[in-house]
Amino acid sequence: MERTLSIIKPDAVAKGVIGKILDRFESNGLKIAATRKIQLSRAEAEAFYAVHSERPFFNDLVDFMISGPVVVSVLEGENAMQKNRDLMGATNPKEAEVGTIRADFAQNIDANAVHGSDSVENAAIEIAFFFSEREIS
Numbered sequence: 241m242e243r244t245l246s247i248i249k250p251d252a253v254a255k256g257v258i259g260k261i262l263d264r265f266e267s268n269g270l271k272i273a274a275t276r277k278i279q280l281s282r283a284e285a286e287a288f289y290a291v292h293s294e295r296p297f298f299n300d301l302v303d304f305m306i307s308g309p310v311v312v313s314v315l316e317g318e319n320a321m322q323k324n325r326d327l328m329g330a331t332n333p334k335e336a337e338v339g340t341i342r343a344d345f346a347q348n349i350d351a352n353a354v355h356g357s358d359s360v361e362n363a364a365i366e367i368a369f370f371f372s373e374r375e376i377s
């Protein structure tokens with residue numbers, strides 16, 4: 241069993257598609273081992289995306305991630321990290337395959353509906369950023 245971190249971003253929360261996105265996970269063999277709706281602080285968003293701090297889009301990304309509440313979840317299942325990435329689709333929704341979460345629910349590369357850990361190593365770090373072990377079942 242593998243775990244990965246998912247974030248339903250502020251655009252998708254504002255659109256009212258939390259349930260539809262969580263259903264994609266559950267319908268495709270991923271269990272929701274933990275989930276929570278939260279408002280990120282600027283410091284939290286900057287820390288979470290620290291790997292992108294030198295990128296030109298960093299400030300816009302942080303502003304966007306704190307523009308409204310998000311839903312953070314731990315997904316669990318076989319190949320959970322890659323399975324979630326496949327369900328999400330490409331970073332730019334214009335390039336995302338038909339039937340993926342980003343193709344169906346995202347507007348553009350800034351407001352692209354979901355985040356998913358991009359490696360098993362990063363998943364462990366990102367899960368620990370939001371959840372204690374006793375919150376995950």
Ligand code: IDP
Nearest residue numbers: 292297301330331349350351352354355356358
């Ligand atoms: P990912 O979310 O598909 O893993 P990353 O390359 O890790 O994509 O980028 C993190 C987030 O930063 C993206 O989801 C997107 O919201 C934003 N982002 C990435 N590249 C760009 C860009 O070129 N312009 C604006 N935002 C971007």
